[in-house]
Amino acid sequence: MRAPKATFLVACAFFAAFAPCQEWSAKLSPEQEAALSQITENGLRAHVSFLAADILEGRGTPSRGLDIAAEYIAAQFRRAGLEPGGGTNTFFQGEQVKKRGSEERAHAKNVVGILRGSDPILSETYIVVGAHYDHLGVREGPEADNIFNGANDDASGTAALIEMAIAMGSLKQRPKRTVVFVAFYGEERGMLGSRFFVANPPMPLQRCVAMINLEHMGRTDDVEGATDDRGYVTGFGYSEVSDVLALAGKESGFDLGSHARNSDAFFGASDNISFAMQGIPSHTVCTAFIFPDYHKVSDHWEQLNYPNFVKAVRAVCRALFTLVGSDRTPRWMPDHPRTARYREAWQRLVDRIPAQ
Numbered sequence: 001m002r003a004p005k006a007t008f009l010v011a012c013a014f015f016a017a018f019a020p021c022q023e024w025s026a027k028l029s030p031e032q033e034a035a036l037s038q039i040t041e042n043g044l045r046a047h048v049s050f051l052a053a054d055i056l057e058g059r060g061t062p063s064r065g066l067d068i069a070a071e072y073i074a075a076q077f078r079r080a081g082l083e084p085g086g087g088t089n090t091f092f093q094g095e096q097v098k099k100r101g102s103e104e105r106a107h108a109k110n111v112v113g114i115l116r117g118s119d120p121i122l123s124e125t126y127i128v129v130g131a132h133y134d135h136l137g138v139r140e141g142p143e144a145d146n147i148f149n150g151a152n153d154d155a156s157g158t159a160a161l162i163e164m165a166i167a168m169g170s171l172k173q174r175p176k177r178t179v180v181f182v183a184f185y186g187e188e189r190g191m192l193g194s195r196f197f198v199a200n201p202p203m204p205l206q207r208c209v210a211m212i213n214l215e216h217m218g219r220t221d222d223v224e225g226a227t228d229d230r231g232y233v234t235g236f237g238y239s240e241v242s243d244v245l246a247l248a249g250k251e252s253g254f255d256l257g258s259h260a261r262n263s264d265a266f267f268g269a270s271d272n273i274s275f276a277m278q279g280i281p282s283h284t285v286c287t288a289f290i291f292p293d294y295h296k297v298s299d300h301w302e303q304l305n306y307p308n309f310v311k312a313v314r315a316v317c318r319a320l321f322t323l324v325g326s327d328r329t330p331r332w333m334p335d336h337p338r339t340a341r342y343r344e345a346w347q348r349l350v351d352r353i354p355a356q
């Protein structure tokens with residue numbers, strides 16, 4: 001793992017022309033600390049148990065169960081005080097998608113909510129937090145239970161997204177940057193929702209400075225061993241966003257770091273990659289990569305480790321507070337061998353849309 005101080009100096013030297021360089025700090029204001037403590041086990045349990053209930057039939061893309069989940073998320077975004085970010089007066093944006101194994105199409109939608117920043121300049125810059133709310137739906141088979149509930153994958157990330165939106169929405173002193181909360185459809189069908197989002201963003205993508213994606217946030221029984229008090233960041237070390245996550249983890253007493261093999265291997269395995277391919281520093285956070293009920297009908301809400309889950313969400317939310325409150329723009333690490341294509345993508349994005 002790289003030394004944070006050296007990272008800071010290299011980034012400052014390289015990007016001094018683009019952004020004022022302030023050292024990252026994951027220390028929060030008393031109001032922000034109080035907001036973090038509003039994120040509770042019971043709040044997470046409530047969201048996951050609803051989203052993963054049998055009545056939603058595994059939230060396949062597209063399906064009625066997915067649409068009910070979308071309404072639930074939009075209702076929670078209203079509770080958080082978010083502005084609709086899907087279009088004029090709507091939280092929804094989406095497209096017609098073919099049903100699995102059929103020519104029939106139905107609408108599937110992302111749920112997008114915006115929390116405006118307070119700084120006259122930085123509020124025109126955006127940080128996206130995302131999670132996919134779809135799962136595999138219902139599949140006929142020999143088992144009595146044929147509903148793929150997808151509690152950890154990814155009702156957990158969606159619940160974390162909602163709780164973070166409510167925590168941030170409760171602040172009287174709004175953070176400097178604007179935050180876009182988005183629940184994606186169709187991750188399980190090839191990241192359809194995040195691909196649609198980056199093609200139809202509610203803001204110029206060039207002003208989107210970071211993205212954090214939430215996956216598998218509730219289980220600690222990774223097939224490789226228990227992962228209590230620990231979360232993993234994919235593409236760890238690729239951008240300063242992962243440095244901020246690690247710093248926030250340290251401050252929270254919850255390790256957010258690298259997995260020797262999976263951090264690289266899973267970088268392209270979830271919706272963060274749709275943003276990375278556009279050049280936006282983006283990573284996925286999880287507490288387990290593969291767990292015993294992964295993509296099985298038994299991925300039920302009762303199986304999650306809620307005391308650990310709430311610690312994980314608070315740690316990630318601390319990182320989000322850090323990013324939205326800082327003048328510093330997170331960048332891909334110029335000296336990392338795996339970042340060249342993403343840095344090139346960022347340059348293409350900047351060249352395409354002139355800065356204002």
Ligand SMILES: [Zn+2]
Binds near residue numbers: 132153154187215216
């Ligand atoms: Zn997933």
